[in-house]
Every structure is written in C-alpha cells, then in structure tokens.
Amino acid sequence: MVTQALPIADRPGKDSGRAADGEHSWAEARRLAFDCAEPLAPVRVPLVEANGRTLAVDVTALQELPHYASSAMDGWTVNGAGPWVLTEPGKPLDSGQASPVVTGGVIPPGSQAVLRVESGHVAASAGGRDILMVAEGASPGEPRHGQHIRKSGEEAAAGEVLIPAGTALNPAHIALAAVAGFDQLEVLGKPLVKMLVTGSEVVTAKVPAPGQVRDAFGPQISTLIQMLGGVPGPLIRIGDSYESWLTALGASEAPMGQWSDVIVTTGGTGRSGADHFRAAVAALGGRLLIDGIAMRPGHPAALAKLPNGRFVVGLPGNPLAALMALFTIGGPLLAGLGHQPLADISRLPCGTVIDAHPASTRLMPFRWVDGLATPAHYTGPGMMRGLAFADGVLVVPSRGVQLGEPVPAFALPWCPAPQSTRTWP
Numbered sequence: 001m002v003t004q005a006l007p008i009a010d011r012p013g014k015d016s017g018r019a020a021d022g023e024h025s026w027a028e029a030r031r032l033a034f035d036c037a038e039p040l041a042p043v044r045v046p047l048v049e050a051n052g053r054t055l056a057v058d059v060t061a062l063q064e065l066p067h068y069a070s071s072a073m074d075g076w077t078v079n080g081a082g083p084w085v086l087t088e089p090g091k092p093l094d095s096g097q098a099s100p101v102v103t104g105g106v107i108p109p110g111s112q113a114v115l116r117v118e119s120g121h122v123a124a125s126a127g128g129r130d131i132l133m134v135a136e137g138a139s140p141g142e143p144r145h146g147q148h149i150r151k152s153g154e155e156a157a158a159g160e161v162l163i164p165a166g167t168a169l170n171p172a173h174i175a176l177a178a179v180a181g182f183d184q185l186e187v188l189g190k191p192l193v194k195m196l197v198t199g200s201e202v203v204t205a206k207v208p209a210p211g212q213v214r215d216a217f218g219p220q221i222s223t224l225i226q227m228l229g230g231v232p233g234p235l236i237r238i239g240d241s242y243e244s245w246l247t248a249l250g251a252s253e254a255p256m257g258q259w260s261d262v263i264v265t266t267g268g269t270g271r272s273g274a275d276h277f278r279a280a281v282a283a284l285g286g287r288l289l290i291d292g293i294a295m296r297p298g299h300p301a302a303l304a305k306l307p308n309g310r311f312v313v314g315l316p317g318n319p320l321a322a323l324m325a326l327f328t329i330g331g332p333l334l335a336g337l338g339h340q341p342l343a344d345i346s347r348l349p350c351g352t353v354i355d356a357h358p359a360s361t362r363l364m365p366f367r368w369v370d371g372l373a374t375p376a377h378y379t380g381p382g383m384m385r386g387l388a389f390a391d392g393v394l395v396v397p398s399r400g401v402q403l404g405e406p407v408p409a410f411a412l413p414w415c416p417a418p419q420s421t422r423t424w425p
Helices: 026-035 171-179 221-227 242-250 277-283 319-337
Strands: 043-046 075-078 084-086 097-101 113-116 120-124 130-134 161-163 184-187 192-198 231-238 262-266 287-291 293-296 302-305 311-315 346-349 361-369 372-375 392-396 406-410
Touching: 026 287, 026 293, 026 302, 026 319, 026 361, 075 084, 161 171, 192 221, 192 242, 221 231, 221 262, 221 319, 231 242, 242 277, 262 319, 277 287, 277 302, 277 311, 293 319, 311 319, 319 361, 346 372, 372 392
Parallel strands: 084 097, 192 231, 192 262, 262 311, 293 361
Antiparallel strands: 043 184, 075 097, 075 113, 084 130, 120 130, 287 302, 302 311, 346 406, 361 372, 361 392, 392 406
C-alpha cells in the first residue's frame, strides 16, 4: 500500500476540533507552527560551513577554468620535433627548444606538447648544452601535438554557471567553488536555535540520586535541531526561578554576534506556580501563538513570539513528551523558517485496537510487527526506551482505531520516510 499525504479533512485532530480549554488540535498546532514562519533571508557563509546548505544564487565562473594552460605531467614542454635544446623554465620556446615543467605548471608560449618525464632523457651535446631526447621506452609518436597540456577554459568559460541556485551543496560542490575562487557562498537562510535546559534537579553526569534526574536533552538536542533543519546555537542551563527565565529569554547575543531566530526551552510550560514560561514571555512583551495542544504526551507545549521577532518553543519537561512536542511544532517551525516544505503525513495499517481518548490525539511510537505498525512498549511521558527502538510515530485520533485500519503516522528524523508499508520497516 503506497502512503500518501492526508487531505485536510482527514488530518488527525479534525474529529475533536479545538479543545474546550482552548488547546489547539494536533493538526492545527502543526500547521500553525509552519504557517507563522516567514522563510529567512539568504546569508553568506564560509565554504567550510556550506555543506548541506541550499544555494541561493547561481555560482558562475569568475574566469576561465582552468584560468591558464598547464601541464598534466611532470616532464618538459617542447616545440617542434626532437631532439630539443633545453632552456630555462617558463621562457617562450622556439622550434627545437624544450624547458622543464611540473604537473600544474604554466605552459610557456610556443609550447606544442609536454613530453612526460618517463618518456625522455637528457644528455650533454658536444657544445656542452643539455639536449632532451625521446627515450626508447616512449610510446610511438610521443609527444603528439597538444599531448599532456590542459588548455585554459576547457572546464568552464568565464561567466558559465557552475552550480545552479537551489542545489543542496555537497563537498564536491564546495571544492568546485573553491577552485573557481570563491571564499563564501550565498545560501538560503536556516534558523539559528538557542536552547535553554531548565531544572535544578537535573544532573549532567553519573547515576542520579533520589530527587535528581539525568539530563536527557543536553546530549542530543543539538543533533536533533540539526536533523530538523536548524543550526544549533548555544545550549544554556538555567535554574527554575522566574528571574533566570526572564534573563535567559531576554538575552540577545549568540555566538559570533549572530542573533538566534528560535529559542527552545525545556520544562516550565505547566500551569503551577513553579512554571514561568508564560509569565516570562508576557513580561518581555511576547504573545502566545500556541498555548497547549490537545495531544498526549506533550499537551503543555507552547509556541510564542517575542517583539524582536524571535520564536520561543516551549517543551514540557518529560523527555518523551518534549520530543513529541518538538516534532509537532518545532520541526514545522524550523522547516518554514528554513525554506523547507511541511513534511507529509503517511497512513499505515495499525497492528492493534486502540481505544478512544476524549478530545486528545495520541502520539505513539511504533514498531513494525508482521507488516503492521504496532505501538511500542515503554512509552510513558518520561520514558525513552520505546522511542529509542521505534520505527516511527502513530498519530492516533481521539476516536481510536481498529486492527488493520490505516492510521496517520510520521517518520522520526533519524529514520527514513516511508514510501510503502513494505519498505519502511
């Protein structure tokens, strides 16, 4: 069965619409996060940072490539038939003259061919001048006219398009740009993402004691941001106080003078007195675009925009809930800012009966079992074991599903997108 994008009427969450408490449905939140993002302006980046970026304007040859005639071999440039009298390297050659040259060396005026070093030998004449002769082991007719000379412009003429706009740059493209004399390339903008990891109970090393938890975000969030189309910026750990939230969200500087386009926070999105996401956003003059999503896990997720144009993605503190929220609103936001389309949702046959859940879409990591997408074990909001070995995530509507019924699903950033139910597992 070939998978397909869902039409609007069939998108998950449609059956429940807007929840009674004002939460957006899963589909609404995902679409809103994408639609609120204006693609970022192109930027110029050094060649060493251009791999994987999308070229914004054509790269055209600034001059001929190669820009001078050069030797393809170590040996001698020659004019006329041999033997040849050797002259100084680089001087124009008259008939019967030759001069030493190395691979890549400039071909002097008057040169007609290059005799490779294996095919010649030098002897002294009676007059004491060095004479170049073709060696016995040379190929018949060597050197032929033009042999082993790389002509100027044989790869590209000046002004010729070398790499067209829209190309996803790879290392060979970057090498070509370097050969052509470019130090920077203009690429489509990608969002720079600052990450705030909160929680005074969070420890970053060793086995946590009771009342402590290991940091599940720090070791992987930068990589995940990159997988979702962002440029990872600084990762900052802050406490749980309102003042620390306000300071971290209001700080403006990122590495190398750049401003972050997006801030991703973890924790603090609940509604208790210890949760400060909303209060800090309001104090900075920001506004909430998404204030909760009718989904489990991850329903406290939020999306805000600050007056300076930055977006703030608020993730819940539990690891699985946070990642489901990041996939729901963070991924679409980064795609919209980074000139990428909103990823399609597939439909896959469910491997079990899933009961209804009032007004909430459920995001369930699944494994392929006998050709069916079957919910994984160990998928509580704070658990990572089920997701670690999952093949994707089911988007289960609040009405539930029956065995074998096609269910909306999305691929994980580290798993290939499905083409059919036979090729994704």
